[in-house]
Amino acid sequence: MRYKGIPWWGWAAAAVLYVGAAAAAVEFAWNRAIDALADVGEHRLDLYAASLKSELGRFEMVPALVARQDSVRALLKASPDEARGMLPAVDTYLEAVNDDVGSGAVDVIDAHGTVIAASNWNQPVSFVGTNVSYRPYFKDALAQGRGRFFGIGTNTGVPGLYFANAIHDGDTAIGAAAVKVSVDALESAWRTPGEAAIVVDSNGVIVISTQPEWKFTAMRAITEPQQRDIQASRQYAGRIVEALQFRRVGDWNESAWIGIFPDPRRAGDTARFLVMSRPAPQGQDTIMALLDTAGARRQQRIAFAFVTGVFLIAALYALYAVQRRRVIVEKLKAQEALRRANDQLETTVAQRTAALTQANAQMQREIAERERTEQRLRATQQEIVHAGKLAVIGQMAAGLTHELNQPLVAIRTLCDNARTFFERNQPAQAIANLERVGRLVDSMAVLTSELKAFARKPEVERVAVSLGEAIAHARLIYESRIRDEAVRLDVRIAPGTTVYAESSQLQQVIVNLLGNALDAVRDASTRVIAMEAGEADAQGRVRFTIDDTGPGIAPDVLAHLFEPFVTTKPRGQGLGLGLAITSRIVEGFGAKITATNRDEGGARFTIEFAAAEPQRTEHGR
CATH class of the missing domain: 3.30.565.10 (Histidine kinase-like ATPase, C-terminal domain)
Structure with a gap:
């Protein structure tokens, strides 16, 4: 069995070879593109870790420096009356420190968790008087000397990172100094088209994200005890933490895997990302870089198109060679057939010419006959219309007879009267009667003229x-x-x-x-x-x-x-x-x-x- 001059096993072998080559090319292109993407991801993680360490490291020592300030320790040890006199100086000092380092706020907290001095003491939303005893960073600072915590501010509703250091009087912790740092600058600096960067805290919750809609969602399911702890610390301002809707579809290496996430560019759509992660330089957080694999899929399509194009060119060339051979064979056969057909054509032309001449003559006769028939038909139609008129006139005969009889009787009477008037030598009355006869004759003429015009063809x-x-x-x-x-x-x-x-x-x-x-x-x-x-x-x-x-x-x-x-x-x-x-x-x-x-x-x-x-x-x- 052949198709286009090539046996079926040749087509089958070509199809198997094409499928194998296309699959290999697509797999090779994918692996190469993902390896290149992984290299980019490692570089991105290095940059994110360095910037995180640099940006947050300069704030981490601020609480320790504030804790060593004599006026701060004195404020915590003073009686309420003494504290009122010391408070303006401490507030002014904290405001100056906050302005110098560019943090969100700097606070001094007493041993009961109440903020007694703050850098925003003179602002509409001030932390002074706020009790933060439930916050983990305050508890860790009193218990371990320092604390670190990411959460949403209860007063401002603005998320930030909190660093805290205990303030000691000898070996006794009498309070704590805390600084709040905004992460908006980090998120803006990390934002890159086609990529996403996130920081996940120890709870598995995304606390820093270049995609705002992912923020404060969890990368893993939050258990009931975790939810209770989160609500108790009001870490996320009382909101219920929900899991981010993504699906892990495969691992690439020990530190990278492929996942399908909500597409940040098109609402309601999804995108496939290469996800790479490493521990953050501070605390128990994790930095993750998500790189869109659309480029890798594009490389797959290019490889598939290239292999397909090569096979199409090869197939076209093979078909061309087979077709050329068939054309040569067919041309030789056609020349022989043309010679025989030419001989037969001459005979057929002579026969068809005679038949065509006869058919043309017959057609001319039919055309003439049709024209005569059409003329007779038009004449017949006119006769039918005229007959219809005459039929109507026949139906009106009785009425017309009545219409004509009345004037005729009147004319006879008027004529007799006119003769009598003349005999009596009364010409005026006779002339009046004759005028009335004339009018009656005119009316009869109008009626008969209408009938004549109606009856005329x-x-x-x-x-x-x-x-x-x-x-x-x-x-x-x-x-x-x-x-x-x-x-x-x-x-x-x-x-x-x-x-x-x-x-x-x-x-x-x-x-x-x-x-x-x-x-x-x-x-x-x-x-x-x-x-x-x-x-x-x-x-x-x-x-x-x-x-x-x-x-x-x-x-x-x-x-x-x-x-x-x-x-x-x-x-x-x-x-x-x-x-x-x-x-x-x-x-x-x-x-x-x-x-x-x-x-x-x-x-x-x-x-x-x-x-x-x-x-x-x-x-x-």
Whole structure:
């Protein structure tokens, strides 16, 4: 079995070699990077230890120097009355010492643990009067001669390191001198991007940290007895010490291990650190340096990418060689196949040319036939529209006969009267009758001219047509029916409303819709037909509606209302072509017609026309 011309065992061997080389390169890069990081960590620990010793060492001797001051010992041995006179001098001395060494505060404490003199005696927050008998540094100073303690100030809430020395009168400890040192300068000096430096006290609690959120958390679980001792000494201002959320994932050497800690740069995320530690130069504290291993992981990725790139280049070269060989073989085969194909192509071209010529001739005949069919279809559509008009005229025959008979009877009567007036030698009355005959003939001419214009086959030309005039023409045709059937016609058309249509076809649309509405309200108790159109909207459309108070349209008919031969009229009273013709005419205008049932009863037909600017006449120019 081969793939790309190489057997499967070749691919398998290459994959095994790639995996082995990549794993070895990644491991080598990791070890080398961590070794380099460990060297940096050792250097960092040296610097931290030296700075800790230098920074704190200069304060460690301050309590011993204060304890040897005669005025301090005298203050502790004096009676209360004598002490009041000595106190200002001692306070001034302690203030000067504090200013000289740059410490946080310098105190003198009596044997009962009460601060009787302090460098901040004249400040808003003064230590004078504070009892520190519960503090370990005071207890250790009285018991062992000196004490050392890290805690949070009960008065200020500011963390610091306390050094204390006993003050003796002979062999008896009569009090203690203490100095408080801030570690903020150390934390600022140790702060380095991508690293963290911490000092852990004997309780396992972080007391100095370049990461503020880690401060006063524990590197190990705090037992209940430890918690009680911490609360008793108020070392951390009464707060419950919680363990720092980290996980030890592996050892590197005797003094270094790998751990996953909260990422100080991204809240809620974690980072992997190389952790190195050594004892602090003073006390039982431990200095720890945490170095981010992101650089080592980056070296791993670089090594992996390098090995992958080398193997990809080798694989591409092997594929290129195999492909080149295949190309040469295929080229030779292709030349032979091309020769045979060329011979066959000449024969095929001759055959296809003849077939193409024949197909082209057949296509030309089909195109001509289709054009003739389309012409016949357009002519047929015009005939259908005209037939629809004639059908409407046929339906109106009875009403028109009535309209014409009345004037004819009146004309006959007036003519007879005119002859009688002439015989009686009354020409004035005869002339008046003849004028009335003329007016009756004019009204009959208007009606017949409307019918002739409605029945005429239109020239299909889309122009600006007055919607109000089209409705007036249709209303005139149905005037007698509207009057005889007592139908109230409510027309609300905005003045000057023009639409894009053909004049006679638009009249036919209005006549069809008005005739259907008259049929719908024939048997209704309330006979109202409303036609309405407003001004053009923002899209340039005019919305025309015609509502009736009839019974509405059945739901099963409504979905197919504009299809041919669909009608709601009784058999013999309609062919079902009126609305189909109306729909085709409206679509020819580029408009859209819809039908719905009104909530209050009856039907509503809506046509959305394209608005048009009114055509100007010669007089309007």
